[in-house]
Amino acid sequence: MSTAAAEHAPGPGSADGIAARARGLTKAYGSGETTVLALDSVDVDIARGRFTAVMGPSGSGKSTLMHCLAGLDNVSAGQVWLGDTEITGLKDRELTRLRRDRIGFMFQSFNLIPTLNAAENITLPMDIAGKKPDDKWLDQVIDTLGLRDRLEHRPSQLSGGQQQRVACARALASRPELIFADEPTGNLDSRAGLEVLGFLREAVDQLGQTVVMVTHDPGAAAHSDLVLFLGDGRIVDEMERPTAEAVLERMRLFTGGNPQTPGFDVIRSQFGDGEPTSPEER
Numbered sequence: 001m002s003t004a005a006a007e008h009a010p011g012p013g014s015a016d017g018i019a020a021r022a023r024g025l026t027k028a029y030g031s032g033e034t035t036v037l038a039l040d041s042v043d044v045d046i047a048r049g050r051f052t053a054v055m056g057p058s059g060s061g062k063s064t065l066m067h068c069l070a071g072l073d074n075v076s077a078g079q080v081w082l083g084d085t086e087i088t089g090l091k092d093r094e095l096t097r098l099r100r101d102r103i104g105f106m107f108q109s110f111n112l113i114p115t116l117n118a119a120e121n122i123t124l125p126m127d128i129a130g131k132k133p134d135d136k137w138l139d140q141v142i143d144t145l146g147l148r149d150r151l152e153h154r155p156s157q158l159s160g161g162q163q164q165r166v167a168c169a170r171a172l173a174s175r176p177e178l179i180f181a182d183e184p185t186g187n188l189d190s191r192a193g194l195e196v197l198g199f200l201r202e203a204v205d206q207l208g209q210t211v212v213m214v215t216h217d218p219g220a221a222a223h224s225d226l227v228l229f230l231g232d233g234r235i236v237d238e239m240e241r242p243t244a245e246a247v248l249e250r251m252r253l254f255t256g257g258n259p260q261t262p263g264f265d266v267i268r269s270q271f272g273d274g275e276p277t278s279p280e281e282r
């Protein structure tokens with residue numbers, strides 16, 4: 001279906017090279033006085049075949065953005081497209097099928113099934129879909145992530161980092177065209193973290209996959225092609241071809257306080273002077 005995308009007139013969601021797109025994406029939780037506006041009319045284009053990082057303070061809406069782009073959460077207002085397909089308004093069944101066929105998701109919490117071993121967890125989405133894994137690809141994923149000798153273990157028998165890697169393998173197993181990863185290196189030591197980042201990078205460069213990754217780590221963000229900075233439910237800045245130094249510098253710029261930059265105070269509260277600030281202290 002999507003292979004013919006280039007022949008389509010470039011409509012809102014079908015423009016060449018756009019893997020996911022949102023317009024006016026708004027997400028509110030709760031109602032009345034307790035409403036939290038997690039996303040405030042976000043416009044974003046996720047380029048196909050690129051590695052996009054999403055950064056921003058805790059609570060700025062990063063996970064919500066990924067969930068809404070992946071069709072895992074419904075939106076309060078606005079539209080979302082995956083490739084040609086507008087997913088806002090799709091029926092649950094259609095959305096489930098589309099997600100299953102085209103998207104891999106690495107959640108902030110791993111969401112592994114405790115009663116299944118690592119190997120079973122990795123292939124679970126494909127088993128549910130009745131699809132046969134590409135064994136060569138699966139082997140490559142398992143070896144790159146260093147899971148070969150852990151395949152028989154259940155999640156409770158694995159370290160946090162190993163569970164993270166199983167979740168990573170699960171997201172990659174079906175070779176989805178679009179991978180969303182919510183802090184995939186958050187629980188890994190630096191070596192394993194670098195491996196996961198290298199693997200995601202390779203998936204983009206060698207296999208033409210599209211990766212969107214939330215991270216708090218400027219070093220991790222430096223593996224991406226583009227960083228989107230989120231503050232208070234809005235995209236407040238972006239940076240092409242980031243380096244860790246430039247990302248850090250950009251954070252300092254926010255800290256330095258350009259009052260014209262929406263959400264800068266929120267960003268300062270996290271990145272401030274390197275000292276964590278609790279909401280009470282603000």
Ligand SMILES: Nc1ncnc2c1ncn2[C@@H]1O[C@H](COP(=O)(O)OP(=O)(O)OP(=O)(O)O)[C@@H](O)[C@H]1O
Nearest residue numbers: 029030036037038057058059060061062063064065
């Ligand atoms: N299910 C929910 N019910 C109510 N509020 C929610 C829910 N999920 C998220 N929120 C709120 O929406 C805002 C954005 O949350 P989100 O999880 O997207 O932040 P985040 O940027 O991913 O933060 P973190 O870096 O801590 O993971 C927060 O204020 C959060 O409290």
Ligand SMILES: [Mg+2]
Nearest residue numbers: 062063064108
């Ligand atoms: Mg989050």
